[in-house]
Structure formats: structure tokens, C-alpha cells
Amino acid sequence: xxxxxxxxILNGGSSSGKTGITRCLQVILPDPWLVLGTDLxxxxxxxxxxxxxxxxxxxxxxxxSVGPQFRALEQAWMTGIVAMARAGARIIVDEVFLSGAAxxxxxxxxxxxxxxxxxxxxxxxxxxxxxxxxxxDRVTGMAxxxxxxxxRGMRYDLEVDTTHTxxxxxxRLIAARVA
Amino acid sequence: xxxxxxxxILNGGSSSGKTGITRCLQVILPDPWLVLGTDLxxxxxxxxxxxxxxxxxxxxxxxxSVGPQFRALEQAWMTGIVAMARAGARIIVDEVFLSGAAxxxxxxxxxxxxxxxxxxxxxxxxxxxxxxxxxxDRVTGMAxxxxxxxxRGMRYDLEVDTTHTxxxxxxRLIAARVA
Amino acid sequence: xxxxxxxxILNGGSSSGKTGITRCLQVILPDPWLVLGTDLxxxxxxxxxxxxxxxxxxxxxxxxSVGPQFRALEQAWMTGIVAMARAGARIIVDEVFLSGAAxxxxxxxxxxxxxxxxxxxxxxxxxxxxxxxxxxDRVTGMAxxxxxxxxRGMRYDLEVDTTHTxxxxxxRLIAARVA
Amino acid sequence: xxxxxxxxILNGGSSSGKTGITRCLQVILPDPWLVLGTDLxxxxxxxxxxxxxxxxxxxxxxxxSVGPQFRALEQAWMTGIVAMARAGARIIVDEVFLSGAAxxxxxxxxxxxxxxxxxxxxxxxxxxxxxxxxxxDRVTGMAxxxxxxxxRGMRYDLEVDTTHTxxxxxxRLIAARVA
Numbered sequence: 001x002x003x004x005x006x007x008x009i010l011n012g013g014s015s016s017g018k019t020g021i022t023r024c025l026q027v028i029l030p031d032p033w034l035v036l037g038t039d040l041x042x043x044x045x046x047x048x049x050x051x052x053x054x055x056x057x058x059x060x061x062x063x064x065s066v067g068p069q070f071r072a073l074e075q076a077w078m079t080g081i082v083a084m085a086r087a088g089a090r091i092i093v094d095e096v097f098l099s100g101a102a103x104x105x106x107x108x109x110x111x112x113x114x115x116x117x118x119x120x121x122x123x124x125x126x127x128x129x130x131x132x133x134x135x136x137d138r139v140t141g142m143a144x145x146x147x148x149x150x151x152r153g154m155r156y157d158l159e160v161d162t163t164h165t166x167x168x169x170x171x172r173l174i175a176a177r178v179a
Numbered sequence: 180x181x182x183x184x185x186x187x188i189l190n191g192g193s194s195s196g197k198t199g200i201t202r203c204l205q206v207i208l209p210d211p212w213l214v215l216g217t218d219l220x221x222x223x224x225x226x227x228x229x230x231x232x233x234x235x236x237x238x239x240x241x242x243x244s245v246g247p248q249f250r251a252l253e254q255a256w257m258t259g260i261v262a263m264a265r266a267g268a269r270i271i272v273d274e275v276f277l278s279g280a281a282x283x284x285x286x287x288x289x290x291x292x293x294x295x296x297x298x299x300x301x302x303x304x305x306x307x308x309x310x311x312x313x314x315x316d317r318v319t320g321m322a323x324x325x326x327x328x329x330x331r332g333m334r335y336d337l338e339v340d341t342t343h344t345x346x347x348x349x350x351r352l353i354a355a356r357v358a
Numbered sequence: 359x360x361x362x363x364x365x366x367i368l369n370g371g372s373s374s375g376k377t378g379i380t381r382c383l384q385v386i387l388p389d390p391w392l393v394l395g396t397d398l399x400x401x402x403x404x405x406x407x408x409x410x411x412x413x414x415x416x417x418x419x420x421x422x423s424v425g426p427q428f429r430a431l432e433q434a435w436m437t438g439i440v441a442m443a444r445a446g447a448r449i450i451v452d453e454v455f456l457s458g459a460a461x462x463x464x465x466x467x468x469x470x471x472x473x474x475x476x477x478x479x480x481x482x483x484x485x486x487x488x489x490x491x492x493x494x495d496r497v498t499g500m501a502x503x504x505x506x507x508x509x510r511g512m513r514y515d516l517e518v519d520t521t522h523t524x525x526x527x528x529x530r531l532i533a534a535r536v537a
Numbered sequence: 538x539x540x541x542x543x544x545x546i547l548n549g550g551s552s553s554g555k556t557g558i559t560r561c562l563q564v565i566l567p568d569p570w571l572v573l574g575t576d577l578x579x580x581x582x583x584x585x586x587x588x589x590x591x592x593x594x595x596x597x598x599x600x601x602s603v604g605p606q607f608r609a610l611e612q613a614w615m616t617g618i619v620a621m622a623r624a625g626a627r628i629i630v631d632e633v634f635l636s637g638a639a640x641x642x643x644x645x646x647x648x649x650x651x652x653x654x655x656x657x658x659x660x661x662x663x664x665x666x667x668x669x670x671x672x673x674d675r676v677t678g679m680a681x682x683x684x685x686x687x688x689r690g691m692r693y694d695l696e697v698d699t700t701h702t703x704x705x706x707x708x709r710l711i712a713a714r715v716a
Contacts, residue, residue: 020313026404027312032413032427034402034435044392046384047675055390069390076447077392084438089431130347133206134199138584168309205583211592211606213581213614223571225563226496234569248569255626256571263617268610317405378671385670488705491564492557526667 003115005178006085008033009093009107011154012121013146014062015132018094020167021121021160021174025092028168028175034084037094041077045070062141064098075106082110096146101153119174120151120159127163182294184357185264187212188272188286190333191300192325193241194311196341196349197273200300203350204271208357213263216273220256224249241320243277254285261289275325280332298353299330299338306342361473363536364443366391367451367465369512370479371504372420373490375520375528376452379479382529383450387536392442395452399435403428420499422456433464440468454504459511477532478509478517485521540652542715543622545570546630546644548691549658550683551599552669555631557704558658558697558711562629565705565712571621574631578614582607599678601635612643619647633683638690656711657688657696664700 008025012018022035042049042056049055054069085091097103104118123131125147132143158177160170187204191197201214221228221235228234233248264270276282283297302310304326311322337356339349366383370376380393400407400414407413412427443449455461462476481489483505490501516535518528545562549555559572579586579593586592591606622628634640641655660668662684669680695714697707 020310023315024309024313026315027406032404032407032431034399034431036402040398040402041392044394044398046390047673048385049390050675073390073392073447076442076445079445080438080440080442080447082438083441084434087434087437089434089438127345130203130345131199134203134346134350136202136205136584138587166306166309167313206585211583211586211610213578213610215581219577219581220571223573223577225569226494227564228569229496252569252571252626255621255624258624259617259619259621259626261617262620263613266613266616268613268617315405317408378668381673382667382671384673485703488561488703489557492561492704492708494560494563524664524667525671529671 003179005090005117006114007091007093007111007116008119008174008178009095009116010119010121011095011097011104011150011156012123013125013128013143013148013150014096015128015135015143016121016123016147017131017162017167017170018121021162021170022092022094024168024171025174028171029178031090033090033092035092035094036081038096039094041074045073049073058139058142060139060141062139062143062145064142066098078107078110082112082114085114097150097154098146100150101155104154115179117158117174117177118154118156120154120156121170122151122159122161122163123147124163182358184269184296185293186270186272186290186295187298187353187357188274188295189298189300190274190276190283190329190335191302192304192307192322192327192329193275194307194314194322195300195302195326196310196346197300199346200339200341200349200353201271201273203347204353207347207350207354210269212269212271214271214273215260217275218273220253224252228252237318237321239318239320241318241322241324243321245277257286257289261291261293264293276329276333277325279329280334283333294358296337296353296356297333297335299333299335300349301330301338301340301342302326303340303342361537363448363475364472365449365451365469365474366477366532366536367453367474368477368479369453369455369462369508369514370481371483371486371501371506371508372454373486373493373501374479374481374505375489375525376479378525379518379520379528379532380450380452382526383532386526386529386533389448391448391450393450393452394439396454397452399432403431407431416497416500418497418499420497420501420503422500424456436465436468440470440472443472455508455512456504458508459513462512473537475516475532475535476512476514478512478514479528480509480517480519480521481505482519482521540716542627542654543651544628544630544648544653545656545711545715546632546653547656547658548632548634548641548687548693549660550662550665550685550687551633551679552665552672553658553660553680553684554668554699554704554707555658558699558707559629559631561705561708562711565708566715568627570627570629572629572631573618575633576631578611582610586610595676595679597676597678599676599680599682601679603635615644615647619649619651622651634687634691635683637687638692641691652716654695654711654714655691655693657691657693658707659688659696659698659700660684661698661700
């Protein structure tokens with residue numbers, strides 16, 4: 001018998017379309033799902049974490065470097081999200097695995113027997129770069145820089161590609177796999 | 180000799196992709212262009228204008244009704260935008276012509292001899308409705324309701340369709356027509 | 359020997375100034391603290407939770423009613439936040455205890471031996487109502503409705519009052535109590 | 538007989554509380570007033586204008602330098618706002634006069650016989666700096682840098698001081714002078 005899916009983890013580069021997919025999932029899935037991800041973690045940290053070697057730095061060319069203080073907070077954050085799922089909340093995690101398989105390994109070490117659906121969100125690098133422009137952000141380059149590296153060595157239950165498929169259609173493909 | 184384009188007026192329904200196109204235009208056009216539109220006018224009005232018969236009302240089904248007080252402010256707003264263009268600012272107007280050709284007529288009456296590029300932004304209604312979901316807005320239905328009616332009786336210099344074309348590519352088609 | 363403070367829980371009505379205080383705390387406290395609260399929980403839920411009896415409803419007069427589905431998600435959310443703190447993240451919780459002492463009891467049942475600083479954030483109801491206007495929200499009335507009830511039966515380690523004291527000064531009073 | 542006030546121009550440094558006052562004015566004034574200001578102009582410009590010598594640059598210490606391309610667009614923007622007011626819209630302008638009296642002179646040269654209420658919004662520099670922190674912006678220093686210089690040589694019909702007076706009360710003082 002299929003066990004109930006407790007968590008959906010989406011991984012994809014910046015501007016690959018993850019956020020649009022998660023919003024569609026929240027609409028089409030019959031239960032209420034919480035959406036948590038890296039962007040939110042950065043939002044709830046002090047702004048000064050973006051100005052220190054120990055924190056997270058966004059280079060003008062779209063590169064990102066992460067220090068030990070950020071890593072420690074992220075580890076506690078992930079631990080808390082797993083605890084929320086164990087306590088009964090269904091959770092969509094919206095992630096950018098800058099270290100590919102090593103990032104996935106960190107999650108797997110925490111997940112235990114939680115039932116997780118792993119989803120890769122791909123997008124052609126040039127198309128993602130164009131969508132990055134259309135969002136009007138001042139810093140550009142992340143879409144191009146991340147499009148390939150985030151999927152290195154990853155194992156997914158399902159992959160979607162937003163290059164030619166709308167967010168809603170991708171969400172339907174994912175929802176069909178949620179038990 | 181081609182006269183310099185002073186204004187670009189884009190018309191399309193909600194979630195047709197106008198905003199993404201305008202942001203790309205601001206990046207790829209060599210001169211700085213200001214982007215002004217209906218959403219901005221609503222933003223700079225008192226919030227109470229959204230709760231009065233004289234103002235603008237958004238129905239739960241995506242319908243919009245506009246009262247005399249809103250119309251009067253909009254007329255002054257349009258007059259000011261035309262004056263900005265005459266004073267030398269290059270301006271992209273991002274509009275939703277709920278009354279189609281009659282809305283276009285109101286602009287034409289103000290524009291005089293300004294050099295304007297009229298652009299229709301189309302998107303398949305079902306696709307626009309899906310993108311509306313992916314934005315996470317609480318009120319939905321506007322994309323479906325507006326997809327067709329905003330283009331009734333309109334005359335354009337150029338039409339783009341975001342159903343299968345990325346915002347950046349649409350912006351390039353438009354930029355190629357800017358003198 | 360004073361044990362290290364692991365969590366700061368601020369409770370106050372809408373527009374009492376909690377958010378400004380938490381941002382100042384993030385700047386003046388030497389370690390990085392995460393800020394999590396009710397507003398964030400609502401933000402990460404599906405928008406439809408705000409339109410259902412089982413979720414959370416905001417009445418036009420500023421009243422709020424909370425249903426069983428919201429309560430269940432909130433309980434899992436709180437459990438996760440406690441787990442983050444146990445895993446080493448220092449956390450500021452920004453709360454509106456609509457049920458006063460009963461809300462505090464729900465936290466205490468989860469906190470175990472975590473070292474928590476309880477802070478009440480007061481503001482004169484009329485002043486809070488004025489600040490609510492100055493924020494430009496369309497729905498008003500919450501500041502007035504909540505100013506008193508959120509503090510009923512609460513026990514605090516420290517109380518601050520933003521009526522005549524700036525957010526930064528309140529934050530300094532709180533920071534002086536953080537071990 | 539008092540002529541109808543067509544425009545209110547508020548001038549004050551960053552974090553002096555102008556925005557809160559304008560939102561209260563929009564609520565308490567019986568007619569609908571549009572709020573336009575420097576922040577909005579920057580928002581509608583291309584993001585790249587913030588990265589060029591010809592545009593506007595925000596230094597890490599809170600300093601601002603303005604180039605010729607920004608100045609030209611600003612001049613057209615001001616011309617358009619004056620035209621909106623002449624066309625019947627009542628307008629609140631929310632400004633930061635970095636050049637004090639010279640900035641005022643530029644407006645006066647455009648205003649002609651429009652009926653304008655000039656308002657200075659003051660705030661103690663240390664208090665404004667604290668409020669800047671409480672907003673959580675990453676760049677700080679503008680409040681301190683601008684508190685004094687924006688008022689140099691200015692002439693006002695009315696001055697308000699938000700150091701010890703709430704935004705709503707300041708708005709009432711201003712509204713009492715609107716004809």
C-alpha cells in the first residue's frame with residue numbers, strides 16, 4: 001500500500017520556475033501544504049548574514065558562496081522542517097542544491113523514514129536567463145550559473161522541464177505522484 | 180525619415196505577460212524608458228478607491244467595474260503621462276483596455292502628434308489562467324475574463340503572443356520596431 | 359550561571375510594533391537570530407486557507423477566527439520551530455496570542471527545558487490604530503481589536519511599550535536580558 | 538476666498554516618516570489624492586539606472602549621487618506631475634530634496650499658478666537612524682546623512698516633526714491647512 005507523501009522536495013536553479021510550480025501545487029493538491037525553502041531561510045536571517053564571509057554572499061556575476069555560520073543555521077532549519085513534517089504538516093521544500101548530490105545527502109541523513117517525493121525542476125539555461133531578465137532583478141547571472149550544477153549526481157523520483165511546459169502542467173505531473 | 184518613438188503602449192489581459200515584456204524592454208533598449216501603467220495608478224490611489232462605487236471594484240469572479248471618480252483620475256493621469264513624453268521621457272505604458280477600442284480612442288485623443296508604437300500582447304486564455312494560478316494571487320478569474328475583450332476593435336502596429344514565446348523574445352520583436 | 363537564551367517570544371497586538379523591534383534585535387544582537395512568526399505561517403500556507411471555515415478568516419472589522427485545519431498546521435509549525443531551537447538556531451518568535459494565556463500554554467507544553475525569554479509588546483490602542491492607518495493596509499480594525507485581549511492572563515519576563523518608546527530602544531531593553 | 542489646494546509637496550530625509558503621513562492623508566482627506574514621489578520614479582526607471590554614473594548611485598554609507606540622465610528624466614517626470622494636477626488630479630508629492638533650496642526652485646519654475654502647500658517633515662537624526670534600522674533595510678546611513686541637508690534654505694507653509702508626534706497627528710495638522 002502506498003504510504004502518504006509527507007514531503008515534496010523540488011530542486012532547480014534560480015529562475016527555473018520552482019516558485020510558480022509550488023503555488024500551483026498549493027492550489028491543486030486537496031490538502032493544505034506549506035511551502036518552505038532557501039529563499040525563506042535567507043529572508044528570516046539578519047540582513048547582515050549577506051555581508052559576511054561566515055554567511056552567504058551573492059557575487060555580481062551570479063555566483064554564491066556559503067560560510068560556516070550559514071551552514072549551521074541551515075542545518076537547524078532543515079531539522080526543524082523535518083520535525084514539522086513528522087508532526088503532521090505536509091511540506092513542499094523549494095531548494096537550490098548548489099552542491100548537488102552532497103546537498104541531497106544532507107537532507108537524506110535527516111529524513112529517516114519520512115515519505116518524500118524528490119522532484120528535479122529543469123529549464124534550458126538560456127531560457128532561464130531570459131526569465132531572470134523578465135523578473136527585473138538587478139543582479140543577474142544566477143540562472144545561467146546554476147542551471148546545470150544543481151542537478152549533478154542527483155536522484156529524483158520525477159523530473160519536470162519548464163522550458164516548454166507551463167508551471168500548472170508541471171504541477172499536475174507532480175500531483176499525480178503524490179500519495 | 181523615421182521619427183523617434185516616444186511612447187510604447189502595450190495592451191493585454193491580466194497574466195498575459197506584459198510586465199515581463201516591459202522589464203525585458205527596459206534591459207534591452209539602449210535608452211532608459213520609464214514604465215507606467217494601470218497597476219501603478221491603482222497603487223498610487225487611496226486604498227479606499229477599491230471599496231467604492233465611484234472607484235474601481237474587483238469582483239470575486241475576476242470582473243472589474245470602474246466608476247466616475249476613477250475615470251476622472253485616470254484621465255488626469257493619462258494627460259500627465261503624455262506631458263512627460265512631450266518633455267522628453269521615453270515611456271512604456273502597460274495597459275488593460277477593458278473597453279477595447281473605446282479605451283484606445285481616449286489615448287489617441289490625448290496623444291496628438293506623439294510618435295507611438297501600439298502593441299497587442301495576446302495569450303491563450305487557458306494558459307493565462309494557469310499563469311495566474313502560478314502567481315499565487317488570492318483572486319483569480321481576471322486572466323480568463325480579460326483575454327479576449329481587451330483586444331476588441333483594437334488597432335496595433337505589432338502583436339506578440341506569449342503563449343509559446345518567451346517574454347525576452349517578444350521584447351526583441353518590439354525593440355526591433357522602436358525607432 | 360545564566361543559561362544561554364535559546365528563544366525570544368514576543369507577543370503583542372497588530373501594529374503594536376513587534377516587527378520593528380525584531381528587526382532591531384537582529385541588528386544589535388551579536389549572534390544571528392532567525393525571526394519566525396504567525397505572519398510567516400500564513401504566508402507559507404495556501405491562499406485558500408484564508409477563505410475557509412477550517413482555516414483562518416479576517417473579518418472586515420478586524421476580527422479573526424481560526425478553524426481546526428489552521429490549528430493543526432500551527433501546532434506542527436510550533437513543533438518544528440522548537441526543534442530548530444534545540445538544533446542550535448537562536449529564534450525570535452513574533453506572535454499574536456489571540457487566546458492570551460491559553461496560547462501561551464500551548465507553547466509552554468512544547469518548550470520543555472528550552473531557555474525562553476517572554477516579552478510583552480504593548481501599545482496604546484488608539485496609537486496602534488493610527489499606525490495601522492499609516493501602513494496603508496486596506497483592512498483596518500485589527501490594532502484596536504487586539505490591543506488588550508492578547509495580553510490577558512499572560513506572564514512575561516519583560517514588557518515594553520512602544521507608545522512613547524522607539525523600536526530600537528525597546529530592542530535594547532530586550533537585548534539586555536538575553537543571556 | 539481660499540483657492541483649492543491642488544498639490545501638497547512634502548520634503549524630508551529618508552526615514553523621517555513621510556510615507557506614513559501620506560498614507561494617513563489619503564485616508565483622512567475627503568477627496569482621493571494620488572501619491573507620487575522620488576521612490577516611485579526610481580521604481581519605474583530601468584534597474585540599470587542604479588548602476589551608472591549618469592543615473593543614481595547609492596553609496597554604502599548612505600550617500601547618493603545623481604547624474605545627468607537621471608536629472609533629465611526627473612525633469613520630465615516633474616513636468617508630467619504638474620500636468621496631472623492641472624488636469625484635475627489632486628497630488629501629494631513625497632520628496633527628498635538633496636539639494637535643498639535648489640531642488641525647491643526646480644519645482645517652483647514648473648508650478649506656475651498651481652496652488653501648492655509646502656510641508657517640511659523633520660525628524661531628529663538619531664531617531665530617524667533608529668527607525669531606519671527597524672525597517673530592516675540592508676543599506677543604512679541615509680537617515681543620518683539626509684536629516685539636516687534636505688531642509689537647507691527651504692521655505693515651507695507648514696512644518697511637522699515626527700520625533701514625538703505620530704504620523705496620523707502630523708497628517709491632521711496638514712489636512713487642516715488643505716483648502
